[in-house]
Amino acid sequence: MxxxxxxxxxxxxxxxxxxxTKERLSPMAFFSxxxxxxxxxxxxxxxxxxxxxxxxxxxxxxxxxxxLGLSRSFADERENHSLDALLMxxxxxxxxYLGKMLGNLIFLLAVELICLPFFTLFFNLSPGxxxxxxxxxFFLGSACLSAAGTLFAAMSSNMRLRELLLPLLMxxxxxxxxxxxxxxxxxxxxxxxxxxxxxxxxxxxxxxIVFIALSLMLFEYAVEE
Amino acid sequence: MKxxxxxxxxxxxxxxxxxxxxxxxxxxxxxxxxxxxxxxxIFYFHVPAAISAFICFFLVFLGSVQYLRTRETxxxxxxxxxxxxxxxxxxxxxxxxxxxxxxxxxVYWRWEPxxxxxxxxxxxxxxxxxxxxxxxxSGQAPRLAAVLGIVAFANVPLVYYSVxxxxxxxxxxxxxxxxxxxEMRYTLWxxxxxxALLLVQLLLRRLDLARIEEAxxxxxxxxxxxxxx
Numbered sequence: 001m002x003x004x005x006x007x008x009x010x011x012x013x014x015x016x017x018x019x020x021t022k023e024r025l026s027p028m029a030f031f032s033x034x035x036x037x038x039x040x041x042x043x044x045x046x047x048x049x050x051x052x053x054x055x056x057x058x059x060x061x062x063x064x065x066x067x068l069g070l071s072r073s074f075a076d077e078r079e080n081h082s083l084d085a086l087l088m089x090x091x092x093x094x095x096x097y098l099g100k101m102l103g104n105l106i107f108l109l110a111v112e113l114i115c116l117p118f119f120t121l122f123f124n125l126s127p128g129x130x131x132x133x134x135x136x137x138f139f140l141g142s143a144c145l146s147a148a149g150t151l152f153a154a155m156s157s158n159m160r161l162r163e164l165l166l167p168l169l170m171x172x173x174x175x176x177x178x179x180x181x182x183x184x185x186x187x188x189x190x191x192x193x194x195x196x197x198x199x200x201x202x203x204x205x206x207x208x209i210v211f212i213a214l215s216l217m218l219f220e221y222a223v224e225e
Numbered sequence: 226m227k228x229x230x231x232x233x234x235x236x237x238x239x240x241x242x243x244x245x246x247x248x249x250x251x252x253x254x255x256x257x258x259x260x261x262x263x264x265x266x267i268f269y270f271h272v273p274a275a276i277s278a279f280i281c282f283f284l285v286f287l288g289s290v291q292y293l294r295t296r297e298t299x300x301x302x303x304x305x306x307x308x309x310x311x312x313x314x315x316x317x318x319x320x321x322x323x324x325x326x327x328x329x330x331x332v333y334w335r336w337e338p339x340x341x342x343x344x345x346x347x348x349x350x351x352x353x354x355x356x357x358x359x360x361x362x363s364g365q366a367p368r369l370a371a372v373l374g375i376v377a378f379a380n381v382p383l384v385y386y387s388v389x390x391x392x393x394x395x396x397x398x399x400x401x402x403x404x405x406x407x408e409m410r411y412t413l414w415x416x417x418x419x420x421a422l423l424l425v426q427l428l429l430r431r432l433d434l435a436r437i438e439e440a441x442x443x444x445x446x447x448x449x450x451x452x453x454x
Contacts, residue, residue, distance in 0.1 A: 151376070155369050159360040168355055169373070172348040173380055176387035183391060203387050214379055218372045221293055 003095050010086075010099025017076070018107065024072050025107055028065040029114045035061035036115070036122055050123045055185035058119050059178060063145065063171075065111050066104075070149040071166050073100055074157035083157070087223060097150060097219040101212070104146035112138045125189070133193045137184045140204035144177035147211035155222045177207045236426045243419040247412075255412040267325045268399075269412055273420035274317040275343070280424065281311030282350065282378060289374030292367055298439070301367035304374050306431040308353050310424065315347040330397060337397045342388045349377045349384075 001009070018024055039057045043049060077083035086096055116134070120127050152169045156162045184200035187193060251269045258265035288304030291297075322340060323333040334340070357370050405413065 148376075151372075155372060156360070158365065159356070159369070161359055165356060165360045168352050172345060172352050173376065175345050176380065176383040179387045179391045199390055203383075203390060207383055207387075210379060210383065211376075214376055218375060221368055222372050224368060 001091065003092055006089075006091055006095035007098045007102070010096055011102045014073075014100065014103035015106065018103075024069050025110055028069045028107065028111045031068055032061045032065040032111055032115045033118055035064050036118060040122060050125055051186065051189060054119075054123055054125075054189060055182045058115075058185060059141070059181050061115065062108070062112055062141070063174070063178065066108050066142075066145045066149055067167050067170065069107050069111075070104060070146070070153040070170070071156075071163055073104055073150065074153050075162075078157055083223070084225075087225070093223065094216040094219045096223075097154065097215055098212075100154075101146050101150040101215070104150050105142050108142040108146055109138060112142065130191050130193075131188065133188050133197065134185065136201065137181060137188060137204075140201060140208060141177065141181035141184075143208040144181075144204055144211065145174060147208050147215060148174050148177070151211070151215040151219065151222060154219065158223075177204060180204050180207075233426075233429065236422070236429070240419070240422045240426045243415070243422050247416045247419040250412040250415050254408060256406055256408050258409075261329055264325055264328045267321050269416045271318060271321040271325065272413065273416045274314045274321065276417070277420050277424045278311050278314035278318060281307045281314060282346070282381065284428075285311060285350070285353070285374045286378035289371035289378075292371045293375075298367070301371065302432055302435045302439075304367075304370060305357060306428055306435055308350055308357075308374070309431065310427055312347065312350050312354060314424075315343065315350065318343055319347060335397060336392060338385075338388045338392050339398045341392065342385045345384045345388070346381055349380060353377055 036057065039053075039060070043053055043057070074083065077086065087093065116131075117127075119125070120131075149170055152166060152173070156166045156169060159165055180200040180203040184197055184204070187197050187200070247269070251266050255266065255269070257263065284307035285304045288300045288302075288307060292300035292304065322343075326335065327333050353370065353373050356373060357366055360369075
């Protein structure tokens with residue numbers, strides 16, 4: 001099997017396991033909605049709040065949901081002692097990273113697409129074609145979160161206090177991507193796309209590429225026994 | 226060991242003398258700044274501390290890369306000790322910055338790009354230290370920390386770039402290439418030298434301490450092994 005076949009095999013396994021159990025996607029999506037609800041009582045969503053805090057609220061809920069999903073992504077492997085088997089498989093271990101990362105990307109995108117209608121509902125935002133560029137922002141933003149998150153999830157999976165440490169590791173590191181996600185989302189909600197949106201999308205793309213490249217190089221060391 | 230402690234004494238003396246000289250230059254020699262008055266003098270501590278912090282963060286990166294390549298403990302020790310010092314110098318920057326800002330900007334804190342970037346960078350390295358102290362079982366700490374040390378350093382330019390995008394129009398920091406009066410420039414160079422000496426001395430002392438800690442740990446393990454028999 002070459003590198004891509006192994007990557008796709010891991011991805012296929014993760015998607016299949018999720019399809020059968022649904023133990024990650026539904027808690028993530030529900031958690032994301034609960035975060036929106038909590039924010040509603042902290043800030044009174046809707047109306048003018050949409051442009052003030054809307055993008056921040058939306059991305060906070062995505063980030064918290066992604067933390068939840070990421071911590072499971074290696075926890076299952078550890079609980080079933082299947083990570084050892086994956087690591088013993090011949091060939092480049094970075095395929096494990098890439099497969100898992102693509103899986104996390106797909107789960108996160110699914111959560112975002114589930115939450116978006118509720119977000120528009122809670123904020124009284126009338127949906128329209130102007131929201132289309134959000135798909136690009138969601139894709140790049142989720143790529144950033146899962147690129148960095150999968151590496152940190154792998155690292156924290158054999159640490160002490162892992163559930164506690166994953167957010168500590170991840171939140172400061174993803175701040176640069178989060179800033180651009182929030183800014184870009186705000187621009188789209190203000191019907192401003194094009195010139196002003198482009199630098200943020202570029203920033204997200206650079207962040208995702210840098211983290212994927214670094215993780216492919218470093219994953220080997222992060223999971224070594 | 227005898228020679229080492231002599232060298233260390235010499236270095237301590239040098240740090241003491243250069244710090245006194247720096248204080249003398251900052252408060253007695255450097256001219257009063259026209260607009261900011263005495264408040265501006267904090268700049269002579271703020272800027273060298275910021276540069277020292279980034280030197281430390283680079284040393285964390287260097288130690289981490291070298292550790293993964295060679296697996297020699299001394300590189301891991303360098304990364305750990307530099308991270309601690311980097312966080313300390315970062316704290317000096319984050320404390321002196323607001324002290325300067327209160328009279329000049331009217332508030333202690335503004336979400337201004339370079340302040341924000343420094344704060345994010347600082348939190349990344351605090352997280353690094355937390356992971357090292359709380360997260361890892363013995364044996365795996367150096368390896369995981371090395372991965373983190375590399376990722377953290379690669380993240381620094383991204384932090385600066387994204388924060389600039391976010392709040393470029395709020396740039397309130399005095400520009401980097403501002404023309405300094407010659408007396409101010411000399412004072413700044415003396416402060417750089419004093420901070421560089423301080424950095425070297427603290428790093429060497431901390432590395433010694435780390436070696437002693439490791440030796441104690443080895444002895445403790447040995448004792449436990451013997452107690453098992």
